[in-house]
Amino acid sequence: xxxxxxxxVHPRLLRSARQLRRSLTxxxxxxxxxxxxxxxxxxxxxxxxxxxxxxxxxxxxAKIVIEIDGDSHALQERYDRERTDWxxxxxxxxxxxxxxxxxxxxxxxxxxxxxxxxxxxxxx
Numbered sequence: 001x002x003x004x005x006x007x008x009v010h011p012r013l014l015r016s017a018r019q020l021r022r023s024l025t026x027x028x029x030x031x032x033x034x035x036x037x038x039x040x041x042x043x044x045x046x047x048x049x050x051x052x053x054x055x056x057x058x059x060x061x062a063k064i065v066i067e068i069d070g071d072s073h074a075l076q077e078r079y080d081r082e083r084t085d086w087x088x089x090x091x092x093x094x095x096x097x098x099x100x101x102x103x104x105x106x107x108x109x110x111x112x113x114x115x116x117x118x119x120x121x122x123x124x
Contacts, residue, residue: 020047027068027102034110042117053083062120065094
């Protein structure tokens with residue numbers, strides 16, 4: 001008997017997340033290279049589904065969501081605000097950075113991310 005495997009995430013959303021992982025923006029790729037080095041005790045996921053959304057990066061132990069905003073986000077401020085409100089209401093903290101910040105000041109961005117994770121992590 002074949003038992004169908006059920007995902008907690010809609011299959012269409014999973015496919016979209018997988019596609020986004022293959023096509024990171026330059027800023028996302030640069031941040032991902034640094035986050036995945038695991039120089040800290042925090043583990044990060046990229047293009048991770050949370051509810052009806054796919055977030056750029058996610059630290060499960062700290063419930064920190066990291067969003068990298070490009071020029072297109074200026075046209076979708078309302079959507080970003082509603083999305084952030086939805087995530088905050090479920091206990092996630094959202095950190096937003098511009099592409100420019102990541103590309104020009106990666107060390108500063110990483111410091112902010114790791115400090116936020118350390119403050120939010122239950123183990124600290």
